[in-house]
Amino acid sequence: MEQEQLFPLLCQTADGKRDAFAELYEITSPQLYAVVLKMLKRKELAEEATQDAFIKIWHNAGSYQRNKGTVLTWMVSIARYRALDLMRYHSIRNEVVLEDESGPPGDANEISLPTHEQKKLDECMDELDQQQRQAIHLAYFNGLSHHEVVKHLSSPLGTIKSWIRRGLQSLQRCLSI
Incomplete structure (x- = not known):
């Protein structure tokens, strides 16, 4: 997955193009899901975090700044922060074995x-x-x-x-x- 492939899709997503967002989702959702599943250790919470992250990506696609990192890095950070929020909410930090x-x-x-x-x-x-x-x-x-x-x-x-x-x-x- 290359920046050259994801950046145009994110730009089109920022313009409200659902087809571009669907393609962005299809390409990147496995990576984002893997990150949050690794953190949360629970499938249902990982699915929730991934979904929430993509909603945030849809609403904030126009705020991406290319000079601060790749599209995937930006998307992973959104997913990671959502997973951290869920960890705090569900107090699962104490449940997982490091x-x-x-x-x-x-x-x-x-x-x-x-x-x-x-x-x-x-x-x-x-x-x-x-x-x-x-x-x-x-x-x-x-x-x-x-x-x-x-x-x-x-x-x-x-x-x-x-x-x-x-x-x-x-x-x-x-x-x-």
């Missing part, structure tokens, strides 16, 4: 990216420091807030925020090469 955050993402964190993109993401995650990888894993793959990552890793909030910020900056540099 996955081993110390290892590389591999299959456990795969979000249905094309093979070459997943391989690049895995390579870039492997280049991060252990603490950065752990903090990013807990925050983005397990959906924990910064304060919850603090409790889990027994490190100060400023340190956790720095690890995540520097890790994401490193990932961005690595992925843009």
Whole structure:
């Protein structure tokens, strides 16, 4: 799935073209569903989060800013935030067992990216420091807030925020090469 394919569909969606939105949904819904299912661990909640995310995408398609990331990244962030909202609402953070955050993402964190993109993401995650990888894993793959990552890793909030910020900056540099 390429930016060149998704961007025109999102622009047409912003113009209210339902056919473009339907195609955008068909192309991207498996990726968004995989992300939220990974976070929520429950099919019914993942389906709800995915549906809510697409409603938000339909209403906010015109607000996408190309210079801030790819269409898919923008869409995944919408889905992720909806999943976090549902986690808070249903208080399921305490129900899920945290996955081993110390290892590389591999299959456990795969979000249905094309093979070459997943391989690049895995390579870039492997280049991060252990603490950065752990903090990013807990925050983005397990959906924990910064304060919850603090409790889990027994490190100060400023340190956790720095690890995540520097890790994401490193990932961005690595992925843009």
